[in-house]
Amino acid sequence: MRKLLSIFVTAALPFAAQAQDAYVIGVSGAMTGPVASNYAPVVEAMKAYLEHINARGGINGRKVRVVVLDDQAQPSRAATNAKQLLEQDKVAMLLNVSLSSTYAPMIAESKRAGVPLYFAGAVCPKETYPPADPLQFCSTAFGANLDSQAALAFVKAQAKEPVRIGFQAMAIPIARAEIDYAEGLSKTMGMTAVEKQISPPPTPDYTPFATKLAEAKPNWVWSWSPWVAQVRTFESMRRLGWSGRYVTWAHLNAEEELARIKDGEFYVVGTNAFLEDNLPIHAEIRAVAAKAGLNYPVSYLTEGFVAGLVVEGVLKNTAWPPTPQKVLAAMNTLKVDMKGLRGGPLEWTKDNHFRTRQYYRVWRWDPAAGRIVRAQDWQAIEVKR
Amino acid sequence: MQVAVNIAVLAAIYALICCGYVLIYRVSRVLSLAHGELMMLGAYGLYATASLFGGHPLVAIAAAGGLALMVGVAVYLALMWRMTGESVLAAVLATIALGILLRGAMILVFGTQTQYPLRDLGWSNASLPVFGARISVVGLVLVLATAAVYAGLFTFLRFSRWGIRMRAAGQHPLLAAQRGIGLHGIYALAWGLATFTGGMAGMLIACDAGLEGTLVIIGLKAFPAALVGGLDSLVGALVGSLVIATAEVLLIHHVDPLLSDVVPFAVLLAMLAVRPWGLFGTREELDRV
Numbered sequence: 005m006r007k008l009l010s011i012f013v014t015a016a017l018p019f020a021a022q023a024q025d026a027y028v029i030g031v032s033g034a035m036t037g038p039v040a041s042n043y044a045p046v047v048e049a050m051k052a053y054l055e056h057i058n059a060r061g062g063i064n065g066r067k068v069r070v071v072v073l074d075d076q077a078q079p080s081r082a083a084t085n086a087k088q089l090l091e092q093d094k095v096a097m098l099l100n101v102s103l104s105s106t107y108a109p110m111i112a113e114s115k116r117a118g119v120p121l122y123f124a125g126a127v128c129p130k131e132t133y134p135p136a137d138p139l140q141f142c143s144t145a146f147g148a149n150l151d152s153q154a155a156l157a158f159v160k161a162q163a164k165e166p167v168r169i170g171f172q173a174m175a176i177p178i179a180r181a182e183i184d185y186a187e188g189l190s191k192t193m194g195m196t197a198v199e200k201q202i203s204p205p206p207t208p209d210y211t212p213f214a215t216k217l218a219e220a221k222p223n224w225v226w227s228w229s230p231w232v233a234q235v236r237t238f239e240s241m242r243r244l245g246w247s248g249r250y251v252t253w254a255h256l257n258a259e260e261e262l263a264r265i266k267d268g269e270f271y272v273v274g275t276n277a278f279l280e281d282n283l284p285i286h287a288e289i290r291a292v293a294a295k296a297g298l299n300y301p302v303s304y305l306t307e308g309f310v311a312g313l314v315v316e317g318v319l320k321n322t323a324w325p326p327t328p329q330k331v332l333a334a335m336n337t338l339k340v341d342m343k344g345l346r347g348g349p350l351e352w353t354k355d356n357h358f359r360t361r362q363y364y365r366v367w368r369w370d371p372a373a374g375r376i377v378r379a380q381d382w383q384a385i386e387v388k389r
Numbered sequence: 390m391q392v393a394v395n396i397a398v399l400a401a402i403y404a405l406i407c408c409g410y411v412l413i414y415r416v417s418r419v420l421s422l423a424h425g426e427l428m429m430l431g432a433y434g435l436y437a438t439a440s441l442f443g444g445h446p447l448v449a450i451a452a453a454g455g456l457a458l459m460v461g462v463a464v465y466l467a468l469m470w471r472m473t474g475e476s477v478l479a480a481v482l483a484t485i486a487l488g489i490l491l492r493g494a495m496i497l498v499f500g501t502q503t504q505y506p507l508r509d510l511g512w513s514n515a516s517l518p519v520f521g522a523r524i525s526v527v528g529l530v531l532v533l534a535t536a537a538v539y540a541g542l543f544t545f546l547r548f549s550r551w552g553i554r555m556r557a558a559g560q561h562p563l564l565a566a567q568r569g570i571g572l573h574g575i576y577a578l579a580w581g582l583a584t585f586t587g588g589m590a591g592m593l594i595a596c597d598a599g600l601e602g603t604l605v606i607i608g609l610k611a612f613p614a615a616l617v618g619g620l621d622s623l624v625g626a627l628v629g630s631l632v633i634a635t636a637e638v639l640l641i642h643h644v645d646p647l648l649s650d651v652v653p654f655a656v657l658l659a660m661l662a663v664r665p666w667g668l669f670g671t672r673e674e675l676d677r678v
Contacts, residue, residue: 036492036493036496036501037602038601038602038603038605038606039602040496040501040602041501041502041503041601041602044501175647175650201646202646202647203646203649204647204649204650205603206603206604206606206607207607207649208399208402208403208594208598208607208610208611209395209398209399209402209528209597209598210598211395211398211525211528212392212395212399212637212638212641212642212649213641213646215391215392215395215642216641216642216646231503232503232598232599232601232603236598236599239514242516243514243515243516243523243525244391244516244523245516245523257502257503264505264508299500300500300502301502304502
């Protein structure tokens with residue numbers, strides 16, 4: 005019995021010591037399940053970056069320990085994960101890298117424990133915009149309303165003829181709300197909104213939705229949804245003979261998909277730089293991904309690296325020993341150099357937990373050059389109350 | 390005309406998925422809730438063979454079809470055989486467990502990225518004119534494949550020795566066994582054929598729209614069509630698919646696209662209230678469940 009006890013103590017000690025010596029952050033992410041392709045690369049890339057930092061000596065001389073729990077994009081699992089991370093792992097910061105349906109239970113747990121919650125995978129909740137909720141923060145590329153403002157501004161700048169615009173979204177609350185907002189905005193910008201199609205998630209054939217949209221004869225379409233709905237609707241419209249221009253949101257896989265689709269009038273609007281830019285940070289991402297043995301294309305990893313840079317920036321300003329209060333204080337004054345991955349630094353203030361300025365670029369495939377080109381360089385939108 | 394083409398393609402998708410549910414239920418009274426996962430496994434089979442036999446698309450397709458058939462037989466031999474004599478509920482629960490296992494295994498083996506088997510086969514999905522409307526090549530193949538599968542199954546069940554044995558085993562397993570029909574062989578064949586047709590649906594959907602995790606849910610979306618038609622009737626599966634697809638496409642086109650997600654279940658509820666055994670199902674069979 006004594007021998008058994010000594011084995012247990014010996015086995016448990018290094019973990020306890022490791023936990024005490026490290027900054028511990030907890031992630032609930034959709035690592036498996038139908039939507040894992042959007043979220044697992046973010047978590048893996050962030051983990052790989054923080055392991056890379058650990059290998060270089062850590063932050064403030066301490067390692068960072070990332071506890072990742074899979075929620076399969078299910079709200080009930082996200083709630084259980086948050087409880088476990090807060091009560092068992094005693095994390096100083098909670099991260100959500102999952103579908104927006106998992107936000108509510110994690111917000112509730114974060115509020116109960118007074119631990120800051122950082123959204124690093126899906127659409128930023130409105131509560132991170134000014135005036136921000138004290139505990140919610142977000143760095144993801146998406147920006148509800150701002151994305152539509154950027155996309156429609158691009159359409160207006162490009163259009164040489166009166167704009168007849170169609171809209172497409174997946175039947176999930178956040179996408180529907182955004183496309184409803186875009187429809188209203190288009191009217192104020194002098195465009196004619198001709199049709200709006202909302203497709204269920206998932207649907208076996210997008211052609212019926214594309215037929216209705218194409219029959220309205222839009223010369224532009226704006227789609228803001230999970231990638232599958234955006235691109236399948238576009239491909240179905242093309243097969244129906246529609247020849248207009250299609251603007252979509254640049255998800256993780258946008259760069260790879262532009263090269264697959266090879267359509268000169270298919271545009272993606274986004275806030276992350278593409279590998280095509282070949283920045284010094286891209287070489288670092290490639291090296292870290294190779295070292296960690298990540299199986300995703302390197303172009304999928306930018307969002308995860310942004311999250312890694314943010315966590316690094318927050319913990320650098322969190323004095324040892326870390327507490328949720330100290331982490332929160334560091335988050336409220338964060339300014340991180342994005343090293344070119346975004347149009348400018350990511351800055352949080354006490355009042356603004358989204359970012360003070362959001363930068364957008366637009367890309368498309370250039371059939372003549374046979375490569376991806378920028379259709380519009382960084383355009384900034386001030387994020388105000 | 391485009392609306393009619395859209396109905397035909399959607400009905401073909403549902404019908405091809407449904408016939409797997411019907412084959413297994415008709416022969417062994419088991420409702421396979423792993424059908425969506427087996428369908429996705431069939432699609433991943435094509436993705437794997439397309440990489441393996443690069444430059445030989447027909448070989449890759451034939452290999453993927455053979456693989457799907459063998460997987461179905463293997464599922465029966467490894468799992469469902471052991472459920473013989475157990476309650477129907479236990480067998481259904483076993484298929485749920487199988488589905489969970491397959492889903493996890495597919496993520497581990499193939500990852501979470503979207504794959505494009507058609508591109509790997511070296512083909513593209515062009516658009517063809519049909520009576521003033523347009524249909525994708527894969528859409529056309531889906532309609533033709535579904536017609537061929539149903540024609541083949543009707544011929545097989547009506548005229549072939551194994552088909553007649555299969556019907557006998559479905560109607561009265563005890564009597565069939567007493568007449569010397571090997572029930573395990575029949576059941577294994579039914580699982581093999583069901584997985585083959587489901588896999589074929591998975592392969593064609595993946596060729597049309599890419600291969601990703603949501604394919605499992607599409608497998609479940611076809612389920613109301615099977616129930617509306619009658620779970621033990623192939624004709625019912627065909628008619629049920631046509632009814633559901635027509636309702637969905639017409640609502641998208643003329644009323645509200647959001648209703649397309651609800652209408653299969655609304656039709657199903659109406660059918661359960663009026664005729665619970667479905668349009669072409671057998672009343673006795675349903676009572677037994």
